[in-house]
Amino acid sequence: xxCGISGSMWLGDLERTARKAARWLVExxxxxxxxxxxxxxxxWPVHFTTACCGAExxxxxxxxxxAERFGFLPFVAPRQCxxxxxxxxxxxxxxxxxxWVYEQMPEPKFVIAMGACAIDGGIFWxxxxxxxxxxxxxxxxxxxxxxxxxEAVARAVIKLQKRIRRGEAIGLxx
Amino acid sequence: MASKSESQVQGxxxxxxxxxxxxxxxxxxxxxxxxxxxxxxxVSVKVPPDRLKEAAERLKxxxxxxxxxxxxxxRPDSGEIELVYHVSSxxxxxxxxxxxxxxxxxxxxxxxxxxxxxxxxxxxYHEMEQREMLGIHFSGHPDPRSLxxxxxxxxxxxxxxxxxxxxxxxxx
Amino acid sequence: MSEEEHVLELLIGPQHPASxxxxxxxxxxxxxxxxxxxxxxxVHRTVExxxxxxxxxxxxxxxxxxxxxxTANHNLGYVLALERxxxxxxxxxxxxxxxxxxxxxxxxxxxxxxGIHGIMLGSSTAFMWAFWDREIMIELAQRLTGARLTYSxxxxxxxxxxxxxxxxxxxxxxxxxxxxxxPDYHKIFFDNPVTRARLEGVGVLRREDAIxxxxxxxxxxxxGVPYDVRKVDPYCAYPELDFNVVTREEGDxxxxxxxxxxxxxxxxxxxxxxxxxxxDGPILEERYLKMIPPKWKEWMAQHRRxxxxxxLISLRPPKGEAVARVEAARGExxxxxxxxxxxxxxxxxxxxxxxxxxxLFEHLIRNCRVADIPAIYGSLDYFPPEADR
Numbered sequence: 001x002x003c004g005i006s007g008s009m010w011l012g013d014l015e016r017t018a019r020k021a022a023r024w025l026v027e028x029x030x031x032x033x034x035x036x037x038x039x040x041x042x043x044w045p046v047h048f049t050t051a052c053c054g055a056e057x058x059x060x061x062x063x064x065x066x067a068e069r070f071g072f073l074p075f076v077a078p079r080q081c082x083x084x085x086x087x088x089x090x091x092x093x094x095x096x097x098x099x100w101v102y103e104q105m106p107e108p109k110f111v112i113a114m115g116a117c118a119i120d121g122g123i124f125w126x127x128x129x130x131x132x133x134x135x136x137x138x139x140x141x142x143x144x145x146x147x148x149x150x151e152a153v154a155r156a157v158i159k160l161q162k163r164i165r166r167g168e169a170i171g172l173x174x
Numbered sequence: 175m176a177s178k179s180e181s182q183v184q185g186x187x188x189x190x191x192x193x194x195x196x197x198x199x200x201x202x203x204x205x206x207x208x209x210x211x212x213x214x215x216x217v218s219v220k221v222p223p224d225r226l227k228e229a230a231e232r233l234k235x236x237x238x239x240x241x242x243x244x245x246x247x248x249r250p251d252s253g254e255i256e257l258v259y260h261v262s263s264x265x266x267x268x269x270x271x272x273x274x275x276x277x278x279x280x281x282x283x284x285x286x287x288x289x290x291x292x293x294x295x296x297x298x299y300h301e302m303e304q305r306e307m308l309g310i311h312f313s314g315h316p317d318p319r320s321l322x323x324x325x326x327x328x329x330x331x332x333x334x335x336x337x338x339x340x341x342x343x344x345x346x
Numbered sequence: 347m348s349e350e351e352h353v354l355e356l357l358i359g360p361q362h363p364a365s366x367x368x369x370x371x372x373x374x375x376x377x378x379x380x381x382x383x384x385x386x387x388x389v390h391r392t393v394e395x396x397x398x399x400x401x402x403x404x405x406x407x408x409x410x411x412x413x414x415x416x417t418a419n420h421n422l423g424y425v426l427a428l429e430r431x432x433x434x435x436x437x438x439x440x441x442x443x444x445x446x447x448x449x450x451x452x453x454x455x456x457x458x459x460x461g462i463h464g465i466m467l468g469s470s471t472a473f474m475w476a477f478w479d480r481e482i483m484i485e486l487a488q489r490l491t492g493a494r495l496t497y498s499x500x501x502x503x504x505x506x507x508x509x510x511x512x513x514x515x516x517x518x519x520x521x522x523x524x525x526x527x528x529p530d531y532h533k534i535f536f537d538n539p540v541t542r543a544r545l546e547g548v549g550v551l552r553r554e555d556a557i558x559x560x561x562x563x564x565x566x567x568x569x570g571v572p573y574d575v576r577k578v579d580p581y582c583a584y585p586e587l588d589f590n591v592v593t594r595e596e597g598d599x600x601x602x603x604x605x606x607x608x609x610x611x612x613x614x615x616x617x618x619x620x621x622x623x624x625x626d627g628p629i630l631e632e633r634y635l636k637m638i639p640p641k642w643k644e645w646m647a648q649h650r651r652x653x654x655x656x657x658l659i660s661l662r663p664p665k666g667e668a669v670a671r672v673e674a675a676r677g678e679x680x681x682x683x684x685x686x687x688x689x690x691x692x693x694x695x696x697x698x699x700x701x702x703x704x705x706l707f708e709h710l711i712r713n714c715r716v717a718d719i720p721a722i723y724g725s726l727d728y729f730p731p732e733a734d735r
Binding site: 046047048049050051052053054055056058059062063064076078089091093094097100101123124126127128129130146147149 | 360361362367387388389390391392395396399407408411412414415458461462473474477478480481484494495496731
Binding site: 213216271294296299323 | 386387390392394395396399430431433557558559560566571573578579666667668669671678680682684692693695697701702704705734735
């Protein structure tokens with residue numbers, strides 16, 4: 001540090017100030033747009049399958065629907081992911097795991113809830129063993145359908161990208 | 175890959191005709207006071223609860239080598255829980271045509287029965303499931319964990335009739 | 347260090363690189379798995395309880411959700427049990443159409459299993475190829491039924507739709523394509539030295555253990571037990587089809603995979619026979635067909651599909667019980683319905699193949715390397731939602 005103890009008495013902690021200034025600058029329009037553009041095209045969903053919609057999610061990542069063209073590639077470790085797809089029903093046992101995985105992801109992070117079950121229980125609405133994802137996680141986009149078609153997954157991704165680029169995504173504000 | 179002849183032999187093997195399986199079961203379970211009945215192509219054998227294990231051992235010796243399903247049926251009206259083991263055979267083509275329901279009734283307030291794990295290891299997960307879903311205690315079962323429900327689950331076992339879930343419609 | 351300190355408990359999942367939904371609790375000594383127990387129930391959605399609150403026809407979509415990659419076979423199992431309870435039988439053409447969809451589903455379900463196994467072994471090519479080829483059968487099933495995976499095609503007394511125009515030609519093209527593809531899979535995946543090294547002799551299930559543990563489906567047949575419900579207790583059009591039960595003697599992971607490949611070939615042959623031999627006639631049982639008003643009958647003939655008669659909506663089977671079994675893609679599925687004469691079942695029991703195969707995790711993944719876990723896991727074609735129901 002250049003200024004030492006006496007300097008920080010007058011100028012404040014330079015490093016902290018610099019960090020504050022950098023954050024202020026990043027939140028300003030040209031840089032923020034650049035950042036959000038970057039985030040929008042590097043969505044890494046964590047490989048976390050909660051229920052049977054995972055079969056359609058796998059089809060969305062497969063060649064025919066090829067979600068990778070949106071910059072969207074499932075990845076194993078939650079530490080390197082910024083998107084969580086709740087693939088269908090979230091049972092009570094799985095909900096604990098979902099929260100653990102979500103907490104391990106670095107910010108900014110986003111949640112997409114896939115399938116009717118993830119909206120309000122779907123066909124299992126009166127089951128005693130399910131949790132509604134919106135009660136425990138900040139969901140950005142819901143995908144209706146039981147199961148949603150892979151095209152619907154792609155549409156949700158595009159929608160999330162738009163939200164991120166407009167700065168509307170909840171994950172950016174946390 | 176299987177030789178063609180082997181699989182065809184199995185396909186064409188004569189299954190025991192309807193009367194025969196009942197006679198066979200009657201012979202196998204002689205002395206255990208079985209009630210044998212058949213309806214809709216399924217045979218069922220009812221034995222008293224204290225004879226269940228012996229009946230299972232005799233059925234196994236007769237060639238019924240695995241259990242397809244273990245089902246508990248809660249009957250609050252008669253204060254009983256009915257326990258059904260669907261058994262069949264992989265190897266004996268005469269028996270594998272049939273699914274035999276080995277059944278017994280347990281008192282509803284204290285449903286306890288010896289586990290058939292020693293006889294048929296294939297009952298393991300089925301019995302665990304029925305234990306947590308209906309509160310049936312299988313004594314001698316090797317695994318005390320809960321299977322499908324969270325460990326923290328408390329209250330009435332879900333498949334008992336007094337466990338109510340919401341229903342749709344005007345009666346809800 | 348004492349003996350116990352060597353052994354570590356390793357929790358794998360429920361978030362893990364394999365398809366998820368379950369946790370494996372492994373005790374490892376260095377790199378060797380001493381014992382492993384599967385912790386399931388992460389997708390337990392209480393189908394059996396919910397079925398008790400629904401009308402019989404509403405249960406069809408309910409039981410299709412758990413085995414999502416293999417819906418038609420489970421739909422068929424349930425409908426067969428229900429028909430047995432009602433004392434009706436579908437007309438011949440409906441039986442053949444059911445068999446057709448069941449075999450199509452078997453093909454795409456096996457491709458799903460191969461693809462997931464591929465990704466567990468780190469072969470993305472196998473995943474990409476299998477999921478592409480799977481889409482072909484899904485697309486054709488979609489033309490037949492209107493849905494990608496959840497067909498709800500079989501209803502008590504028949505099926506919902508007849509073959510769409512031009513279906514035979516499309517199917518013929520698809521089958522020829524798939525037959526050409528299987529040698530390619532052999533070249534790039536099945537006969538690949540890496541695949542062989544990872545699968546051969548790994549996770550050997552002996553014949554007597556398979557029987558003792560009540561294993562079903564390709565996992566059983568890979569251990570040399572020629573048990574297939576389609577032969578043992580034939581249903582629908584299977585008695586009239588000429589097919590072999592594919593078995594292997596080795597019982598290792600590779601054998602399990604190759605049984606599935608063999609079954610894809612058999613299913614291709616079966617679909618050819620079905621399309622050739624399918625009889626003409628109605629696709630719904632006469633008793634229900636009579637209830638449909640004449641103006642709807644015209645519409646039905648024009649659109650080649652069924653308008654559900656009201657009687658099907660509130661079916662009231664007589665008091666009693668029925669049990670039915672089918673050979674689903676992953677193995678034998680057993681459906682057991684107990685009716686008390688009301689429009690809702692008194693007790694409904696689904697025994698899916700996966701819940702019967704889950705015991706294999708603790709039996710097979712023992713005294714092997716940690717790196718072998720995905721190789722064995724993938725070869726079992728285990729689908730957790732189907733097991734947990």
